[in-house]
Amino acid sequence: MTIVLLEVPSGALADTIGRRRLLVVAGLCMLFEMALLLVAPIGGGWLFALFALNRVLSGAAEAAASGADEALAYDSLKAAGLEDQWGKVLERVQRDTSLAFFFAMMIGAAVYDPRMVNAVLQFLGASFTVEQAQLIKLPILLTFLSAVVVFCMSLRMKETPSGTERSVGETLSQSWRQTGAAARWIWATPLPFGIILAAMVLDSVVRQFLTLASEYWNVIDLPIASYGLIGSGMALMGLFVPRVARILAEKSTPLKNFLLTSSAVLIGLIGLGFAIPI
Template identity: 45%
Template sequence: MSSPESNSVLRIPNIRLFIGFRVLFNARFYYPIFTILFLDFGLTLEQFSILNAAWAATILLAEVPSGALADRWGRRRLVRLAGIFMFLEMLLICLTPAGVTPWLFWIFLLNRILSGVAEAAASGADESLAYDSLSEIGREGEWPRVLEALMKLQSVGFFVAMVAGAAVYDPNFAARISGWLGISREWTQEDTLHWPLYLTLVTSVGAFWCAWRMTESHGTISSEETPAEPMDPWRDTLRTGKWILRSPIPFLLILGGLFYDSIGRVFATLTSEYFRNIGVPEAYYGLIGAGIALLGLLLPRVARKMVESLSLPTNTTILAIWLTGSLFGLSFLLPGWGIIFGVTTMVAMRFTDFFLSHYLNREVDSRHRATVLSFRGLAMNLGYGSISLLYGGLIQSLKANGATGDQAFREALSYFAPWFLLTLVVLGVVARIRLRRVPHQH
């Protein structure tokens, strides 16, 4: 009789490689000093904004076609492609010295495009490979355990990247380390500029290795089995889009994920401003971020228990109440104690990701899983972009009426909870309309 350990879902090679790929792909050591890094290379804030817009646009344009390509020509090929592009994007700026003009902006533009294509290629394809590895042996019900392990290890990876990335970028840290080693030397920012990038280049090699070792499930379509015409991926994309619109549960899951995720992601980009407005010293920002990462070690088990023991409507209702309370709490901007609501809002995002992956994969068949998951990614990014634009417009309007920067931020924050409640009403109405005929289909 086999032991529980020997029968663990984590012993399946594709599952281990999927988790390894996700952790290494997302462990970006330059994230804690992202903006500062680009500026220290010699870019301006305006150029930094343009580069971020180019990155987002690349993902939006490549997201769904990449999913269709994965379903048509093989998921493993797209995951491998993502690993290659990640390595190239990191190698490019690792080899770029600071202050290279006039080519600096164009080099970083190419970096952002490569990064966007890598994100789009990985989105959906890696998850489809892993899920189908379970489905073909009849163990898809254990997907929550995979998500639990993934979220735990991603939390560890994020924590290490945040702490190590910020440390190696600091010349004072390099001076202390060299002092302990008996090396007397003056370190400058130019000396340590590339160090977080070198660490991420190493993880890109690990991500590519994981991608290369993954195998295609026997039940999926590959280019060897099906002759492909140039227009096939686009036809598959249109067919899958129509299927989502006709299928109530997948459509509502993606729409609900958009509403739940977008408001949380907008707040995630404003956390430093929020902490400053509630009187948290800047020195604690990194510690709070690291604490949230460590909290991720505990959350996945709770999320798994919820999907295994509670229904989809119950879980989405609990999450809606949690997120609504968190957003209302943010609007009070409680000195010090407001950290709690910042953390609970970030926690809601983790649960949203977990629930959406579990329930959406459960509803989708293998043949167009990657395309559907790419539509999910596209919807999440469109939702985030749209809410960001609305938020920017609201801030501009408040300032035009005489509010200072901090006043505008505080007032805008009070709109988050009412907006989310409005989206819940919309979701409820759409769900009531779309689900009317569902019982007759069983």
């Protein structure tokens, strides 16, 4: 809900105060949202309120960064006369993001598993052990540290001056008009409307499973440490999927791509249905 409400205003702010500043705001929101989880009492009365505020800050960060990061990168390429490399840049970003997710999932699962942590402590010669309750916030702490890195990187970004200055009201009004015009065009044009509907159908099914994935792994009796391995394996698919997607988009039709994607999702769900607890 926060993302939906702030998407257009954040776009207007990006055109007014600059995309770099909006990314700095996104970094600050990330810092505060993770800090809230760090200080939140486990099972305390303020837990729900802090979690709700965390979700609002997370949505604000997503809305602030949505499009601003890519626009800043594209403008930088355009200023250097390299805008024709934009497709390759996006592909590289997807690959690097997949690698980052791979290491994050591996580390996150390892530090959340008391058996893994205790094995490392024993190897290092420590005389104490830890329990699950003591590790529950360790992944959050690591995420907070990664948010610190993101915030510092946003401060180092540079933005090419646009040369035009408009008020927030003007850019906000123009953003709403452009959004309305785009919505009317999508509604009246079958191809983009169909693509969006198809993407929503497939995306909702996949996201539904990913949201409940950890519960599914628990049902089939997989150890906690394996969650990260599975997630890392899924993340590694991002190393080659962007290239395949680009080739399909360039050489195949939307209908064929939809049928191919639908078949892949269906086969995956059927395979999950045949999983037997160990």
